[in-house]
Amino acid sequence: MRAIEIVDETGPDTALREVDVPEPEPSHPLTPGEGVLVDVHAAGVSFPEVLQTRGAYQVKPELPFIPGSEVAGTVRSAPAGAPVGAGDRVAAFCALGGFAEVAVAPEYLTFALPDALDFAQGAGLILNYHTAYFSLVTRGRLTAGETVLVHGAAGGVGTAVLQVAKALGASTIALVSSDAKGEVAKDAGADRVVLLSDTWKDEVKELSDGGVDLVLDPVGGDRFTDSLRSLRPNGRVVVVGFTGGSIPEVRVNRLLLGNTEVIGAGWGAYVLGRPEINREIGAAIAQMIADGFVRPVVGERFPLERAVAALHAIDERRATGKVVLDVRPA
Numbered sequence: 001m002r003a004i005e006i007v008d009e010t011g012p013d014t015a016l017r018e019v020d021v022p023e024p025e026p027s028h029p030l031t032p033g034e035g036v037l038v039d040v041h042a043a044g045v046s047f048p049e050v051l052q053t054r055g056a057y058q059v060k061p062e063l064p065f066i067p068g069s070e071v072a073g074t075v076r077s078a079p080a081g082a083p084v085g086a087g088d089r090v091a092a093f094c095a096l097g098g099f100a101e102v103a104v105a106p107e108y109l110t111f112a113l114p115d116a117l118d119f120a121q122g123a124g125l126i127l128n129y130h131t132a133y134f135s136l137v138t139r140g141r142l143t144a145g146e147t148v149l150v151h152g153a154a155g156g157v158g159t160a161v162l163q164v165a166k167a168l169g170a171s172t173i174a175l176v177s178s179d180a181k182g183e184v185a186k187d188a189g190a191d192r193v194v195l196l197s198d199t200w201k202d203e204v205k206e207l208s209d210g211g212v213d214l215v216l217d218p219v220g221g222d223r224f225t226d227s228l229r230s231l232r233p234n235g236r237v238v239v240v241g242f243t244g245g246s247i248p249e250v251r252v253n254r255l256l257l258g259n260t261e262v263i264g265a266g267w268g269a270y271v272l273g274r275p276e277i278n279r280e281i282g283a284a285i286a287q288m289i290a291d292g293f294v295r296p297v298v299g300e301r302f303p304l305e306r307a308v309a310a311l312h313a314i315d316e317r318r319a320t321g322k323v324v325l326d327v328r329p330a
């Protein structure tokens with residue numbers, strides 16, 4: 001099969017190779033001896049793949065390896081008792097191996113793809129939407145009527161958080177770095193959009209009558225202190241990622257003074273190896289799709305062989321929504 005491998009850690013320009021390799025066996029490391037084989041139509045591209053080309057991601061597989069954590073396609077074979085079977089359209093989280101014509105995923109991370117979503121949207125469903133639900137609900141304890149500030153709101157995680165928060169009955173404020181990204185956030189359902197500037201925190205406080213209940217932060221960096229200052233009493237900042245580059249430090253007296261919290265949300269660390277929680281989150285997201293709240297925003301699309309260009313879009317802060325590789329014709 002055709003696939004893209006990461007062969008060294010020299011960065012997105014030089015670390016990728018197109019290769020012809022044997023198809024995977026129907027066995028996944030999380031479910032040894034069992035796995036759903038998927039004929040891949042679309043593969044999702046995310047921040048970790050950029051980091052993996054530099055050896056800068058926490059998961060460091062032995063080189064060379066096929067990156068790509070999630071795909072959408074049709075099932076070729078599934079273990080007995082799996083919720084999907086041969087020929088079904090699915091979205092699947094394979095963790096690695098997605099930039100290829102065939103991928104293998106655990107049955108509990110493979111979900112039927114509703115007709116309302118095409119394969120490209122399916123390739124943007126699991127990582128971002130399960131993370132959004134996990135961060136907002138499981139970790140952030142969001143309730144209907146609360147207000148959420150979303151950093152990086154036009155990105156993959158950001159657009160997913162906007163839609164899931166709406167489905168949960170919250171109102172949303174999107175923080176973005178450009179007008180064009182503001183439009184993407186609005187289209188994804190943001191109630192308000194604030195542009196990144198020296199005064200964003202004051203604008204957010206004004207729009208939220210004094211402070212938000214939850215800040216959802218995939219960006220980190222030097223805006224973190226202002227995130228804490230944007231909270232109302234009992235407010236929470238949920239830490240999801242660090243696309244801004246630096247890992248913020250918290251002066252904990254701020255938490256005491258404001259009666260606020262900083263909460264970590266590591267979706268993979270929590271859910272991998274736990275079938276039940278994945279099925280619960282999958283069912284909640286399926287309902288949000290059926291109710292029309294969840295429609296993954298697909299940004300730039302590239303053919304598999306142009307994976308380098310896909311990584312550049314993310315690395316250069318140009319990406320909006322989910323970046324997708326088209327692996328075979330629709």
Ligand SMILES: NC(=O)c1ccc[n+]([C@@H]2O[C@H](COP(=O)([O-])OP(=O)(O)OC[C@H]3O[C@@H](n4cnc5c(N)ncnc54)[C@H](OP(=O)(O)O)[C@@H]3O)[C@@H](O)[C@H]2O)c1
Nearest residue numbers: 047131152155156157176177218240241242243244266267
């Ligand atoms: N905790 C978890 O379980 C979990 C799960 C999935 C993903 N993540 C992490 O969440 C983060 C976001 O992922 P994503 O797929 O949403 O990425 P993305 O689509 O590229 O969006 C990230 C956003 O970060 C902002 N940003 C600020 N500084 C940036 C910079 N120097 N370079 C690039 N972007 C910058 C950009 O928004 P503006 O330009 O508007 O500022 C961009 O839209 C990543 O760190 C990823 O690893 C964590």
